Amino acid sequence: MTNQIKTIALYGVGAVLFLGVIVYLGTAGQKNSGVSAGASEFSASALHVVGDTNFDFGTISMANGRVNHEFNVVNDGNEPVHIYKVYTTCMCTTATIIDEAGNELGKFGMPGHGGASSAADITVAPGKKVKVTAIFDPAAHGPSGVGLAQRSVYLETNSQKFPKVVFDFQAMVTQ
Numbered sequence: 606m607t608n609q610i611k612t613i614a615l616y617g618v619g620a621v622l623f624l625g626v627i628v629y630l631g632t633a634g635q636k637n638s639g640v641s642a643g644a645s646e647f648s649a650s651a652l653h654v655v656g657d658t659n660f661d662f663g664t665i666s667m668a669n670g671r672v673n674h675e676f677n678v679v680n681d682g683n684e685p686v687h688i689y690k691v692y693t694t695c696m697c698t699t700a701t702i703i704d705e706a707g708n709e710l711g712k713f714g715m716p717g718h719g720g721a722s723s724a725a726d727i728t729v730a731p732g733k734k735v736k737v738t739a740i741f742d743p744a745a746h747g748p749s750g751v752g753l754a755q756r757s758v759y760l761e762t763n764s765q766k767f768p769k770v771v772f773d774f775q776a777m778v779t780q
C-alpha cells in the first residue's frame with residue numbers, strides 16, 4: 606500500500622507541475638504582447654528611445670560645473686502617451702523635457718528630498734518626439750563626491766507596453 610500511495614503522490618506532483626507550465630506559457634505570451642484585457646485606450650502606444658539609453662560623460666571636473674545630455678524618445682503608436690512622472694536617482698541630477706516646439710517642460714528631480722518636483726503632465730502625440738535632458742551637477746556632493754557617479758532619469762507613462770522608461774548615465778568626477 607505504501608508504494609501505491611507514493612505512486613499516486615508522484616503522479617499528483619507531476620500533474621501539478623505540468624499544469625503550472627501550461628499556465629505559465631499561456632500567460633507569458635500575454636505579457637509579451639503589451640496588451641491585456643481591459644487595457645486603456647493608450648495600450649498600443651509607447652515611447653521608444655531613439656539612440657542609446659546609457660551615456661558616459663567620461664572624466665569631468667567639479668570645477669567646470671554642470672554637464673547635460675539629451676536622450677530622444679518618440680511616440681511610435683497611434684494614440685497619445687501621457688508622461689505623468691519624471692524623476693532622478695539623486696539630488697545632484699535634474700531633468701527637463703523639451704517638446705518638438707522647443708518648449709522646456711519642468712525641472713524634475715529626486716522625489717521626497719525638497720528638490721525639484723517629479724509630478725509631470727506631458728502628452729506626447731502620435732509620431733511626435735521629445736528630448737529628455739539629464740543635468741548632472743558634479744559639485745553637488747562636495748569633495749566627497751569624487752569618483753564614479755552613476756545616475757538615472759525615469760519617465761513613468763500610461764503606456765501598457767513600456768510604462769517606465771529609464772535613462773542611465775555615468776561620470777568619473779574629479780576635483
